[in-house]
Amino acid sequence: MADASKEGKLTRFLDFAQLVDMASESVGGKILFSTDDFFAPAENLIKSDDPSFKEHEYTEFGKWMDGWETRRRRTAGHDWCVISLGIQGIIRGFDVDTSYFSGSHAPRMSIQAANLEKDKLPEIPQRGVRTGAAATPEEFAAIAQLKSDDWNSLVPMTELKPGSTASSHNYFLVNSQQRWTHVRLNIFPDGGIARLRVYGTGQKDWAATDPxxxxxxxxxxFGGVCVGFSNAHFGHPNNMIGVGGPKSMADGWETARRLDRPPVLENDKNGLLQVQGCEWAVFRLAHPGVITQIEIDTKYFKGNSPDSCKVDGCILTTQEEEDMVNKKWILPAHKWKPLLPITKLSPNQNHLFDSLTLELQDVITHARFTIFPDGGVSRLRLKGFPSSICLLRPRGDPRMRFSVKTGFKANL
Incomplete structure (x- = not known):
């Protein structure tokens, strides 16, 4: 997940570094091939943590580096590697990070991508321990079946900045709407790169979903994304909708302690804290649908979980969402429909709740998760059924229909 420690900074499409890193090892990203891994293996490119530097550490092959570093090439060609994305979908941007590669960084690079069908992929040899190694003829023969030389170019050959603190991040915006499953990183002719971040949104084949x-x-x-939040001091809300179970307290959404907490805390008759403040995060669903079950997991948050929470939903078009982003999600109260009323939470525990909205008329496109007064949550799951039509039937008049505008469907 992308780190974000700034309060009130909204997640928007162009802020692509706030999106999920689709290549990260934490979401199942995998290095399939690299031409050379002499000083440091390509697997370092997709580590989820930031690169580090150990000044006096060496291996039998040379200086220890936290990245991918090839030998100084003395043969024709250039170095490259192929990455299978852990999350397959739309790529919004790249960060080619050269941290600590100041005299050995790759001077130029380019990036290609492909959308490959899983059942048609060739058998690629397992890589194993790679430091000090170069690709074998058998590995070259296997990867050649992917014909990666001919993949689509997303970033043309571009010069990279060296890995000083001020210049290590090289950002590239991508304007493609196509679904991608694999990327190829080329470096010209050789050298080192610390991390490759492939930021974007997942895309699921909803037609193949079991109804x-x-x-x-x-x-x-599947394409869900946080589009706004009140506070993310210790962890971004996108972490809550991440792949698999939480790995630690860092793999969740955690806010700062609210400064408007009462000097002496009291409970109401239902055992809920009597506080005025709250923190919130708004998510665009991967697909409009009906939420039937809500899962809220506070695992690892033992002394800093919220006291309570609630979940609301609404329908918004693409333009309405953009308006709400600009207004910092000050949305009229009547737009939100309760999915889960204010409910007490326990520390370090997985909670399962039935949604209040179990009918077709309660199709939503966006959900707002609110915690009281502050704290951390590791996972949020909103389980239900996608709606292919996305109709809202107002309770007051069952004959009326609301249909999501074409612009929203096109954005999906």
Missing amino acids: KDPVDLVAIA
């Missing part, structure tokens, strides 16, 4: 089984409609792997 009888509920699906997590807010999952980041």
Whole structure:
């Protein structure tokens, strides 16, 4: 997940570094091939943590580096590697990070991508320990079946900045709407890169979804994304909709302690804290649908979980969402429909709740998760059924219909 420690900074499409890193090892990204891994293996490129530097550490092959570093090439060609994305979908941007590669960084690079069908992929040899190694003829022969030389170019050959603190991040915006499953990173002719971040949104084949089984409609792997939040001091809300279970307290959404807490805390008759403040995060669902079950996991948050929470939903078009982003999500109260009323939470525990909205008329496109007064949550799952029509039937007049505008459907 992308780190974000700034309060009130909204997540928007062009702020692509706030989106999920689709290549990260934490979401299942995998290095399939690299031409050379002499000083440091390509697997370092997709580590989820930031690169580090150990000044006096060396291996039998040379200086220890936290990245991918090839030998000084003395043969024709250039170095490259192929990455299978852990989350397949739309790429919004890249960060080619050269941290600590000041005299050995790759001077130029380019990036290509492909959308490959899983059942048609060739058998690629397992890589194993790679430091000090170069690709074998057998590995070259296997990867050649992917014809990666001919993949689409997303970033042309571009010069990279060296890895000083002020210049290590090289950002590239991508304007493609196509779904991608693999990327190829080329470096010219050789050298080192610390990390490759592939930021974007997942995209699921909804036509292949079993209509009888509920699906997590807010999952980041399927295209769910946080589009606004009040505070993310210790962890971004996108972490809550991440792949798999939480790995630690860092793999969740955690806010700062609210400064407007009463000097002496009191409970109401229902055992809920009597506080005025709250923190919130708004998510665009991967697909409009009906939420039937809500899962809220506070695992690892033992002394800093929220006292309570609630979940609301609404329908917004693309333009309405953009308006709400600009207004910092000051949305009229009547737009929100309760999915989960204010409910007490326990520390370090997974909670399962039935949604209040179990009918077709309660299709939503966006959900707002509110915690009281502050704290941390590791996972949020909104399970239900996608709606292909996305109609809202107002309770007051069952004959009326609201249809989501074409612009919203096109954005999906």
